[in-house]
Amino acid sequence: MAFRFFIPAIVWGLVILMAISMPPGNIPKSGIFSIPHFDKLVHFVLFAVFGLLFSFGFFKQSKQGIFHLRFVVFTILAGVIYGSLTEVLQHFYFAGRDGNIIDVLFNLFGTVFGVLLFSFILRIRPGFLK
Known part of the structure; x- marks a missing residue:
């Protein structure tokens, strides 16, 4: 497996970890952050990017340049596992x-959306990612 194609997804995973470990006192209480359930949108967007980047990694490491169904399954599985892990870390290890x-569900929905968005990009612009 060509590890280098997954570096963007791994770096983004670290960004997610930094975001979810942020103490609540560091998050503004006004403006856009005061919208009810805004945190769910944040989870969705963070994991949509994760799903998109993970899909890109699988696509680029594929010798045929094809986005196989197994890549979809692995990407969604990675999103579920990592999304669940981040919630466990929040619950037990990050103060506040x-x-x-x-x-976890919004992490899953975001990951699926990222995979679907990647698939859509491949269909409308097949040569864009080669």
């Missing part, structure tokens, strides 16, 4: 943070 199953 709490993990919950709804956040």
Whole structure:
């Protein structure tokens, strides 16, 4: 497996880890952050980018330049595992943070959206990513 193609997804995974470990006191309480359930949108967007970058990694490491169904499954599985892990870390290890199953679902929805967006980009612009 060509590890280098997954570096953007791994770096983004670290960005996610930094974001979810941020103490609640460091997050503004006004403006866009005061929108009810704004954190769910943040989870969705963070994991949509994760799904997109992970899909890109699988696509680029494929010798045929094809986005196989197994890549979709692996990407979604990676999103579920990492999304669940981040919630466990929030619940048990990050002070002032709490993990919950709804956040895991939004992590999953974001990952699936990222995979679908990648697939859509491949269909409308097949040569764009080669």
